[in-house]
Amino acid sequence: xxxxxxxxxxxxxxxxxxxxxxxxxxxxxxxxxxxxxxxxxxxxxxxxxxxxxxxxxxxxxxxxxxxxxxxxxxxxxxxxxxxxxxxxxxxxxxxxxxxxxxxxxxxxxxxxxxxxxxxxxxxxxxxxxxxxxxxxxxxxxxxxxxxxxxxxxxxxxxxxxxxxxxxxxxxxxxxxxxxxxxxxxxxxxxxxxxxxxxxxxxxxxxxxxxxxxxxxxxxxxxxxxxxxxxxxxxxxxxxxxxxxxxxxxxxxxxxxxxxxxxxxxxxxxxxxxxxxxxxxxxxxxxxxxxxxxxxxxxxxxxxxxxxxxxxxxxxxxxxxxxxxxxxxxxxxxxxxxxxxxxxxxxxxxxxxxxxxxxxxxxxxxxxxxxxxxxxxxxxxxxxxxxxxxxxxxxxxxxxxxxxxxxxx
Amino acid sequence: xxxxxxxxxxxxxxxxxxxxxxxxxxxxxxxxxxxxxxxxxxxxxxxxxxxxxxxxxxxxxxxxxxxxxxxxxxxxxxxxxxxxxxxxxxxxxxxxxxxxxxxxxxxxxxxxxxxxxxxxxxxxxxxxxxxxxxxx
Ligand code: SF4
Ligand code: SF4
Numbered sequence: 202x203x204x205x206x207x208x209x210x211x212x213x214x215x216x217x218x219x220x221x222x223x224x225x226x227x228x229x230x231x232x233x234x235x236x237x238x239x240x241x242x243x244x245x246x247x248x249x250x251x252x253x254x255x256x257x258x259x260x261x262x263x264x265x266x267x268x269x270x271x272x273x274x275x276x277x278x279x280x281x282x283x284x285x286x287x288x289x290x291x292x293x294x295x296x297x298x299x300x301x302x303x304x305x306x307x308x309x310x311x312x313x314x315x316x317x318x319x320x321x322x323x324x325x326x327x328x329x330x331x332x333x334x335x336x337x338x339x340x341x342x343x344x345x346x347x348x349x350x351x352x353x354x355x356x357x358x359x360x361x362x363x364x365x366x367x368x369x370x371x372x373x374x375x376x377x378x379x380x381x382x383x384x385x386x387x388x389x390x391x392x393x394x395x396x397x398x399x400x401x402x403x404x405x406x407x408x409x410x411x412x413x414x415x416x417x418x419x420x421x422x423x424x425x426x427x428x429x430x431x432x433x434x435x436x437x438x439x440x441x442x443x444x445x446x447x448x449x450x451x452x453x454x455x456x457x458x459x460x461x462x463x464x465x466x467x468x469x470x471x472x473x474x475x476x477x478x479x480x481x482x483x484x485x486x487x488x489x490x491x492x493x494x495x496x497x498x499x500x501x502x503x504x505x506x507x508x509x510x511x512x513x514x515x516x517x518x519x520x521x522x523x524x525x526x527x528x529x530x531x532x533x534x535x536x537x538x539x540x541x542x543x544x545x546x547x548x549x550x551x552x553x554x555x556x557x558x559x560x561x562x563x564x565x566x567x568x569x570x571x572x573x574x575x576x577x578x579x580x581x582x583x584x585x586x587x588x589x590x591x592x593x594x595x596x597x598x599x600x601x602x603x604x605x606x607x608x609x
Numbered sequence: 610x611x612x613x614x615x616x617x618x619x620x621x622x623x624x625x626x627x628x629x630x631x632x633x634x635x636x637x638x639x640x641x642x643x644x645x646x647x648x649x650x651x652x653x654x655x656x657x658x659x660x661x662x663x664x665x666x667x668x669x670x671x672x673x674x675x676x677x678x679x680x681x682x683x684x685x686x687x688x689x690x691x692x693x694x695x696x697x698x699x700x701x702x703x704x705x706x707x708x709x710x711x712x713x714x715x716x717x718x719x720x721x722x723x724x725x726x727x728x729x730x731x732x733x734x735x736x737x738x739x740x741x742x743x744x745x
Binding site for chain 1: 650651694696697698699700701702703704712716717718734735737738739
């Protein structure tokens with residue numbers, strides 16, 4: 202038996218849809234049985250909240266008087282450099298951007314207390330941002346300097362764009378070396394002193410739809426507290442990785458590129474984030490609804506932390522040197538218990554993404570759907586699946602000859 | 610006059626192996642209570658002591674520590690959590706040497722028990738959204 206999306210949306214419009222979160226659906230189906238649960242449940246909501254480095258915001262700020270061509274010039278937002286290589290009045294700021302005078306890792310580990318992620322958080326929170334820009338001046342855009350406050354309410358458009366996030370599972374990080382290392386997976390103590398992981402496990406969007414049956418290009422989602430859409434597969438989308446019998450990838454696999462109106466979003470779900478010794482990023486909240494169109498789809502939302510396996514990778518050597526090889530495989534249930542045993546050693550674990558906020562997002566999205574405020578879209582095109590042959594390739598390095606060096 | 614103070618001592622790598630605290634007691638007749646002692650990952654020693662003794666001896670003892678190159682912080686600083694910034698990620702849980710953070714199994718939020726905190730400062734930079742703050 203199948204349900205159509207139109208039937209589900211009809212029930213959403215009537216305020217009658219039965220919606221459960223990815224946590225709730227597990228016990229519910231256990232109690233009712235798969236068939237009965239499938240008949241009753243329309244939508245399962247998922248959520249995740251964690252650092253998503255590939256985030257940025259672009260906006261159009263309107264034309265100054267006299268006009269100024271920012272494209273090809275330079276621009277700073279709260280001293281953080283923005284990308285000014287589009288048309289006259291558009292800027293892009295990436296989550297990892299830093300002020301020019303940030304010491305970076307010169308004094309290791311650098312603190313990275315401010316950068317693009319924080320500018321985005323302040324912008325969405327409605328705070329005034331300092332803009333300083335210079336341009337070369339043209340006959341039609343003569344102005345060459347601008348320093349002004351800028352506020353999101355005055356911008357024509359402000360759009361959050363992420364080229365890769367909501368990773369379908371991810372590496373679990375340890376450090377096998379004998380000194381502390383500072384990574385995007387957090388501070389890792391020597392000799393496997395701790396383990397860090399970063400997915401919302403059973404709440405995570407793509408782990409509840411492991412074969413991308415319902416999530417695709419055009420899917421309407423919860424993004425940063427507002428409504429967004431899946432724009433494309435994320436960069437490094439890698440559907441062909443090893444999977445468990447249940448279809449759950451054992452490492453980073455699918456990713457999403459997402460887009461949405463920043464003006465509707467909320468700084469609670471877009472939080473400037475610093476990784477000691479690594480850099481600045483943005484923590485982003487994403488929630489994806491899964492329409493329960495078939496028993497198969499329902500089945501895949503029953504995934505629990507016991508079913509999700511993470512691959513433990515050494516970030517002191519294997520990861521930076523792109524060497525294959527795992528230290529161990531562990532389940533998310535083990536990771537969440539607070540410690541795991543590897544080779545007879547008991548290692549404390551910590552998460553870098555917030556499970557409580559992932560849950561909050563799944564619940565919020567559930568409420569939106571229940572109240573008829575959020576209908577489910579059918580993807581206009583699927584994400585490349587496991588048969589697509591799509592694979593992440595490492596960089597194909599072809600060194601320049603000596604005579605071709607220009608900058609070094 | 611007797612005095613009793615809680616202080617945090619930080620030993621740079623080169624001093625970790627030297628019996629500094631032993632001298633402190635033997636030469637200055639101070640009583641002490643070790644609240645916490647550890648060697649941090651980058652091989653710095655950290656010790657939180659409650660020292661009791663005559664005021665004059667106490668001051669001399671502190672001067673001795675200073676001379677030896679030990680960094681001294683008094684425990685009148687405190688570390689607090691900015692609840693508006695904490696995202697309850699949990700990155701702090703394994704960083705804190707005294708387990709001041711714990712996971713609430715019901716709501717998966719991270720509890721912070723300020724009473725346990727020895728103001729070592731480790732969580733301040735390790736907290737991704739910079740929710741942990743040092744106050745004087
Ligand atoms: S690391 Fe910071 S944000 Fe995360 S739970 Fe601890 S205090 Fe909160
Ligand atoms: S400063 Fe932070 S890490 Fe250090 S004891 Fe206090 S809570 Fe724990």
